[in-house]
Amino acid sequence: MSHDSGGHGFDRRDILKGLGVGGVAGLAGCTNNSSTPTATDDDGEGDATATETATETAESLGDTLVGPDGNQVELTHVYSTGSQTTETTAEFIGQKLGEVGINTNLTGLGFNQMLAQYAQNGGSFNGGPRDESTSAEPWDLMTGIGFNAYPRTPSSINVFWSDVDSDIATVNYYGYKPSEPVEPKLSEASQTADEATRRELFGEVFGIISEDQPADFLTLSTYLNGFRDRVNGLGEPDLSFGWNYQTRYFGDSPSVGGTYVSGTSAPARTLNPIRSNDAESDARIGLPLDGAYTLVGGESEFQGLWFESYEQNEDATAFEFTLRDNLQWGADYGQMTADDWVYYIRNVRQSDVNWAGDVNHSTFFQNGEPMGVEQVDELTFRITLNQPDPAFIQKPILWGAYCLPRGLVEPYYERVQDASNEEEQIAIGNELNEDEEILTMAYAGNLGPYSYERWDRDAVFVASRNEDYYAANTVADWGDVPYFEEYRIQVFSEQSTRISAFQAGEIDATGIPQAQYETLSNTDGINVVLSPNPFLGLMPYNQRANGWDQLRTKEVRQAISTAIPKQVIAEQINRGLATPAYTHQPEYSRWYVADQVVRFGGPDSNGVGQAQRLLADNLADGYSFE
CATH class of the missing domain: 3.90.76.10 (Dipeptide-binding Protein; Domain 1)
Structure with missing residues (x-):
């Protein structure tokens, strides 16, 4: 569920999430001190036995990375709009790669549009072999997207990191082929009940992913859920925060009445449960x-x-x-x-x-x-x-x-069974997707707290109180839930407009930008609840045929990650409300094994000179620094 819309429910089965509610801070310079990345002990100190550590600052090899065609290497970096933090992060990455000698072409667009044009092929997030299936538009780097880390069951990350040719890798839209198979280890971890064995296997997987760098793992932030203080019944701010949003109410005690409006920065892609794996769609579907x-x-x-x-x-x-x-x-x-x-x-x-x-x-x-x-x-x-x-x-x-x-x-x-070929079968599925009962959720009956009323895709989703709700007075000792007569999810394309509406009391809940956390948390009439975030912000590298072909070399990906200091992104751009991420698991997870993780871009493992040397040693013939 989308915490952008005010902590409406836990993330449930969401795979991808747009990172659209952050703030922005000024950028500060970072040092060019550089070292080879190291694995770390649980206390965060470098483990000298894991890899060698450079003892001297690596000098720059030149101002420009030139390709075989004699031109400067230029990468297309797409990012989702609606968040100054995302935009500033993209600009900062461009600044650091510019110091390496690589030019970046920044392209910003809405989250769903970004997925449709740059991540999907025919509605799928993995259309098949990476030489044969590409997105509609070419790209190299992507930011403004969060991948669910599944800290409860890390084997669920197999959809991201299994070999691109595997049926399991349903979200491998960047064409990653692991240097060492991770799916067998994740599968074995699923089968054993022994916690120590599971932790060892997960640690090996996190190590492979961190070394392969299929994406530059950037940050793990905290959800900043803002509510007007008339909203009560919020529940505990833990990893499950919002699971029982049905029990929220206005006033001093639970009673039926009022219209609850949550504000969000992005519209939903679909109301079809079959085709939903993003937070915004699930936020709407989860009402009925x-x-x-x-x-x-x-x-x-x-x-x-x-x-x-x-x-x-x-x-x-x-x-x-x-x-x-x-x-x-x-x-x-x-x-x-x-x-x-x-x-x-x-x-x-x-x-x-x-x-x-x-x-x-x-x-x-x-x-x-x-x-x-x-x-x-x-x-x-x-x-x-x-x-x-x-x-x-x-x-x-x-x-x-x-x-x-x-x-x-x-x-x-x-009809699918009678179809003569796969193309006809898929066409029938598209007809189901456009069925009026799917589009209006008319089949929902008493299965959710609210009933569909209308959906203006880029503006508002409106649902009314379901008086026949099956869970009223039954589930978890709930009373006569839900308590709101109407529930609205309002889309604001501009962050400033959304926050102004929240401050004015026109909406009851929304995600809080990091830049305004201190101000809003000290504002009368506003309650800001911090809760854990299972989504990692990262920058996938496109290893399919419409990306820079050198990104298929893991050392090249390592070099780019080495050039980007994550402490700056976490502490300055995210105002200290995020922590650096180095693999696909948050450090608060009991399955995170620190001494297996290689920390590219960490405080002792970043710098222009080291990045350039990794590139010089691993790029194909014809590339050089000038």
Whole structure:
């Protein structure tokens, strides 16, 4: 869920997030002191046994990096607009690469537009082999995007870092091929219940990723959730913050009334659960649809929503889920039953051809093979795994998962079966995507706290209180939830306009820019809640055929990361409200293994001279510094 819109729910199954609520600070110079990156101990000190450390500052090799064509190397750097922090970070990266001798061409555009033009191919975030599938527009570097680190279940990062040719790598739009396979290690970590073994395997993976530098891992920031002080019932500001947003209310005690307006900086891409894997879309979808269950507290405890309970066998290979008996679809589709889930999983989520455009099509597979799915009784179905997975409940497989009624999907799937080729099947999926019941969420019934009213894509999403909400007076000892008569998500293209509306009390909640954190947190009538952020801000390197071909060499990627001092980005551009990131896991995670991580761009591992030497030693023939 989108914390940009005021902490509306936990991130659930969101894969990607636009980093659109930050502030900006002035840039300060950084030293050119340089050393070879080192792995670090848990106390943060360099481990001399991991790699050698340079003892002298590396001198510059020249002002300009020239390619085989005799021209200066120029890279296209795309970034999402709407955040001064993102823009300033992009400008700072351009400044540092300019010192190395590389010119950058900055292109700023809206987050969803950036994904559509530079990350997707035919609606997919991985269209296939990197020499054959490219985005609509060429690019080299990308900022303003956050990848979910899944600190509860790091094996879920396999969608980002598995080999680009693997069906698992559904979000590998940058064409990364690991120097050493990471998927087998992540798979083994999933199967073992021994925590020490899991931590060792995760540590090896984080080390491979940090050394390969498929992206420059930049920062991990904190969510700054702003609320007008008339909003109460906020809950605990932990990793699960916002999971029970249904219990928020205006005034001193819970009672029904009022219109709640949250402000956000970006519109949603879709209202189709099959095609949603971004925070903004899920923020809208999550109002009429709760999802299967959520995870709460430091121990990631199961909290049933549509699912009342679950049971698992001793070796964690079979899981049975039981639905509540008061769940009703809308549009005359009747009761939600186990049959709906089995049909949906088998024929949409596990279909041989991804006809429906499922953006997480690998979810219900293990090692390329589909998990077993069968109905036990009217309200219970069983998932049988191909191998043990003690962390299955915590993974974004059924956690927060949505479903569509069989009666809605079946007519389309029957046509898919009769289609003569894959192109026809995908066309049928596109028709489903445009079905009026999908576009208006008419099938949602009593399955969420609010009911769809209207959606002006670039302006506002409006939902009204669902008086038949199944969870009222049942789930987690909730009362007569929800308490707002109407819930609005308002889009503001300009950050200044959004914050002015918040200060004036025209909206009730929004993400707080870092530059205004101190001022707004001390302003009467405003409450700023800080909560952990599982999304890492990073800069992927495009290793597909429409990126600079030298980015396929890991040492070249290392060189660019070495040129960019992360402490400056974290402490100055992000005003100290972020910490440097060096691999795809936050340091607060119990699975983070510091002594495996190579810290490119760290305080002892950055500089122009060292970056140039890495380039000089690893670029193809014909490149030189002048």
